[in-house]
Amino acid sequence: GAGVSQSPRYKVAKRGQDVALRCDPISGHVSLFWYQQALGQGPEFLTYFQNEAQLDKSGLPSDRFFAERPEGSVSTLKIQRTQQEDSAVYLCASSPKSGLLNTGELFFGEGSRLTVL
């Protein structure tokens, strides 16, 4: 389809394992965002890419979290040495606009649900 695609949809990891979550944004969208949604909470901002440049990573909760978008399209969110508190739905969103033209109109994927045992 033409929407934002995320994989895997569900991931169960043992504490201490590394995980990688993939996001395929809408083709041609310049901006890409990652959000974390804990159970019963709203999404919380993690990081923002404009093309391949990571312009804001202020929301990443620790240095175990790393995101990349090397060619300005597909993005990967990697979590090293997972902890139970990392259990959440990880949402990817994209936008055709960049920088200050971003006006909050984001296109979200369905999310990747991570459960850390």
Place this chain on the structure above:
Amino acid sequence: GNSVTQMEGPVTLSEEAFLTINCTYTATGYPSLFWYVQYPGEGLQLLLKATKADDKGSNKGFEATYRKETTSFHLEKGSVQVSDSAVYFCALSDSGGSNYKLTFGKGTLLTVNP
């Protein structure tokens, strides 16, 4: 920092009932305000937005007015349908250089019964 508070759910209504979901915010500057909706099995999608005080956003019969004096952006619909059953999120964007960053409320689950 910025924050959004929306009414606790779940909300259960009968078809054709009037809907209000309250949303208030705390922010510096002049944020834009949004309602996003998440239908079962789908990603969040923008329902409506307002970018300045007294603006009214509207879409699919839903409306919300940006009230700066009460820092509110309540969502209303005059007659809900079963297909409106979803989770509704109020959100705001930072003002200034990080306006790409959204702050969301916790969401309100709406169930509409036939």
